[in-house]
Amino acid sequence: MTERTSHRGLVVVAIMASMAMIAIEATIVSTAMPQIAAQLGQINLYSWVFSAFLLTQTATTVVFGKLADIYGRKPMILIGIAIFLLASVLAGFAWSMPSMIAFRLLQGAGAGAIQPVAMTVVADLFPGNQRGKVQGYLASVWALSAVVGPLLGSLIIHNLPWAWVFWINVPVGLFAASTFFLFLREEKRTRVVSIDVLGASLFAVSISALMIALTEMESAISGQAIGALAIFAAALGAFIWQERRAEAPMIAPDLWLKRPIAFANLTVFFASMAIMGLTTFLPMYVQTVLNRSPLVAGFALTMLLLGWPCGATIASRQFTRFGLRPLMVAGSLLIPFGTFLFILLRPTSSAVLAGAGSLIMGFGMGLLNISALILTQESVGANERGSATASNVFSRNLGSTLGAAVLGAVLTYGLAHVANGQAITPEQIRALLNGTGAAISGVEEVRHALQHALHATFIAMLLIAVLIIPACLAVPSTQLHGPAPQEA
Secondary structure, three states: OOHHHHOHHHHHHHHHHHHHHHHHHHHHHHHHHHHHHHHHOOHHHOOHHHHHHHHHHHHHHHHHHHHHHHHOHHHHHHHHHHHHHHHHHHHHOOOOHHHHHHHHHHHHHHHHHHHHHHHHHHHHHOOHHHHHHHHHHHHHHHHHHHHHHHHHHHHHHHHOOOOHHHHOHHHHHHHHHHHHHHHOOOOOOOOOOOOOHHHHHHHHHHHHHHHHHHHHOOOOOOHHHHHHHHHHHHHHHHHHHHHHHOOOOOOOHHHHOOHHHHHHHHHHHHHHHHHHHHHHHHHHHHHHHOOOOHHHHHHHHHHHHHHHHHHHHHHHHHHHHHOHHHHHHHHHHHHHHHHHHHHOOOOOOOHHHHHHHHHHHHHHHHHHHHHHHHHHHHOOOHHHHHHHHHHHHHHHHHHHHHHHHHHHHHHHHHHHOOOOOOOOOHHHHHHHHOOOHHHOOOHHHHHHHHHHHHHHHHHHHHHHHHOHHHHHHOOOOOOOOOOOOOOO
């Protein structure tokens, strides 16, 4: 038994702790933000507390994945945890909304290092035919965090200062960092590679500008969105020029354009777009159109969190029997089928139908995501595994952001062009979600308009979900690597 394999279990625990820290942050902050915003003021900046985190997380994912290939996984994941914890401590001391947004930007950069590098560590420690089990554990961490986060956030808000929403990360992060420091062993890297600083900077600027444009366009096309798109186009053009001439490009075209990686990433991109529509708009439909309680809406969405780890667990146990590509194809068929059930929803429908669609989509995502990640990792050598893993995580994050923007635009258009010509206001929707819909005039007309607008949104979701199938069919079969060294 080598020293490296003897400590694998402890390293997996550290990976799960670091991933839980990121996963729970999204839901716990969502629960606490109304109280935080009430104290800090400037409610108009509310959404940027969330967008800022996602912006830097997406922009830095590929950069840290490349750096992990050059300098090693251990230093990069320790740097990521340090950045995340520093930002968490500072966020607890935020004195205004702009300061909170600045610290969330920094926190997102830390998450952009932790997530892809942690997944790469799993790929380093376990061969493909053993890796699925660990990835199933990680999927369960994300599902559990989605349930625990809101409960923990409520407990903190009612019993402690809101700063503890962020400071709770400190003990978890210190435990993960110390475990990585003590037990993560990797061979010293002797690669001498020039760092493509200009390429990394241009990539970060282009993706940040794109994220800002997509965030701004969620409500309406504005001057800021057009300006951000112009910056994105200019930075992207300069980035492509730089990557063609760089000695060691930040994004190597021969890696990103490899057929297995390109189409596997395309499948998770479309799948993430569709899932973002589910998580954003299904609770709204259940509460406003089906006229059910927030608890019922939560249960309908929770079915996604039940199906996802179940699909991931089954996939992890069936890799060697069926192969990665067949499991991906199965997931690519289940996601559109689950989305189709939302098309059948009517004001008189049972919430069970909504829950069934959520469950099926979650199960399909469990099969698809893990299979696509492992297939991507198995398509490259160890010296490119960090970049390949980062490309997969980047595709997920970008798909989620683009999905929110595109499907949000469909809903906004539908609400602004109702049959009677009278647009539905955000205040009317908020009243229905808060349970005070009876106090507004024309409540049934509002429900009717939401039914049509959300139905159109679900149709757009289905069209996106269907695109997963041809992308998945274009993925070639990939041979899994053999078992790791046996432990004594």
